[in-house]
Amino acid sequence: MVDEEIDLFLNDFDKNQFKKDVEFLLEKIDFVKNQKFEIKKPELGLTNKTYFLKFEKINKILILRIDGENTEFYIDRKFEKIAVDFLSKNNFSAKIYLKFRNGLICGFIPGKDLKTFEMIEPKMAGKIAKRLAQLHSLKIDQIPEISSRKPFIVDKMFLYFEKAPKKFTNEKLQKEFENYFVKNGVDLDKNVEELVKMMEKCRPLFAIGHNDLVVGNLLYDESTDMLNFIDYEYVDLNYRQADIGNFFMGVVEISTNANYDAGYDSEGKRRFLKDYLEEFGTETDDLEREIDVWMSEIPVFEAASHLLWSFWSLFQAEHSSIDFDYIGYAIHRHQMYLKQLPTSFQ
Structure with missing residues (x-):
């Protein structure tokens, strides 16, 4: 090190x-x-x-x-x-x-950036699922610096919410913020509260997670048939379901009007989970039933992904010098959070 x-x-x-x-x-x-x-x-x-x-x-x-x-x-x-x-x-x-x-x-890790259409193709999706299962299988019990941490999706949800500015120094950004979050009466405190309650009902399946598996962070080297993840700066302990849910939302290009329906459909998600669970070595007498449980939990973490990166984008809007419409992205991700959030979860 x-x-x-x-x-x-x-x-x-x-x-x-x-x-x-x-x-x-x-x-x-x-x-x-x-x-x-x-x-x-x-x-x-x-x-x-x-x-x-x-x-x-x-x-x-x-x-x-x-x-x-x-x-x-x-x-x-x-x-x-x-x-x-x-x-x-x-x-x-x-x-x-x-x-x-x-x-x-x-x-430097060689490879080609995978695009959305490549990542949802069944054969490549299988490679991604297996590689993610291998990552989640890494033994971290003897590494307290990792194993003792709070799950990323919960810890960073509160942190990013706390760091997100309530008022922007740029008047244009402030107006855009108010036009959506204020005029629509968005209660971000309530959003966080209801989402955390849902996550607490999910199984505590913790592992070391990448937590930022989005377009650009998955490389495929055709010469070696190797699939690799890059840019681990958000690496942390997390729910395995959260890492997968975030990936399902990350397979589309990052933009203020991203079409998240262009990613995995229900059948594609089930196939991905089957490959993942088999590679992980999940012990179960009924794999299809196990997949059903995962499919019931994943939407909670997909919604969590949207809310998390909405808060992150609000912070970036105030502090980053990178030329990107962070406010627009924050609004879009919050809209997707509302769309994705399960109406009921037991």
């Missing part, structure tokens, strides 16, 4: 200084020290800025991540380092080579 953190706050506003600072960081990594490199433009992301570092004389690519502004208020970066080290040792994540004050440099 990388214990030392380089005392450097990196930004990319001044390109010349940025290149010098990256050179300084790479001098700390022995196998790329003194190597000429190229910085490729950042990939699209809604939390951080990510760059590819390509080296001239060695066949190696590294990933440079600059943490988004104020993300330390809702992402536990210290825990992320512990968890990613554990995942790296178990072949689930790229190795972190270096940490600096507001980011890291890690290894």
Whole structure:
């Protein structure tokens, strides 16, 4: 595990200084020290800025991540380092080579970003289900830093709700917020309360979860037939049902008018759960009945996913410099929460 953190706050506003600072960081990594490199433009992301570092004389690519502004208020970066080290040792994540004050440099995992139509195709869906089951099967009992934590979906629901601004400094954003949340009499406290009560009725099936399996975070390498998850910054203990429910809502492109019906239909979800439960080694005399129970619980966590990322997006609207309609996204996810929330749950 990388214990030392380089005392450097990196930004990319001044390109010349940025290149010098990256050179300084790479001098700390022995196998790329003194190597000429190229910085490729950042990939699209809604939390951080990510760059590819390509080296001239060695066949190696590294990933440079600059943490988004104020993300330390809702992402536990210290825990992320512990968890990613554990995942790296178990072949689930790229190795972190270096940490600096507001980011890291890690290894590169090859593969093609999977699009919605590819992820819902039965054969690929089966690969995803099995890989997720393998992740959830990792033994964390002997790692108290992970096993003792509160489930992500509950803990972060309260945290993101607390951090979400009630008033925005930007007048345009404030007006957009009021036009939906205030004029429609949205009671966010009640939303959280009723959702947490529903989650508490679900089986406490806890495991280490990715918690951000969305378009862009699943890669398939055709040459090795390997399916990998990337970007584990939200990794944490969680309900297994929550990680799956979030994934079901994450297979569509992130936008302010995303069509969540374009993802898995009921039959596709059942097939996914069958592959997942078989790979996980679920002990049951009646697999179809077990799938029925999962299908009754998953909608609760799909609704929770919508509400969680709605709160997250409200925070981002106030604090992020990334060009994205966070308010519009927060509104859309809240609308989907209302649509997805079960009318009754026993």
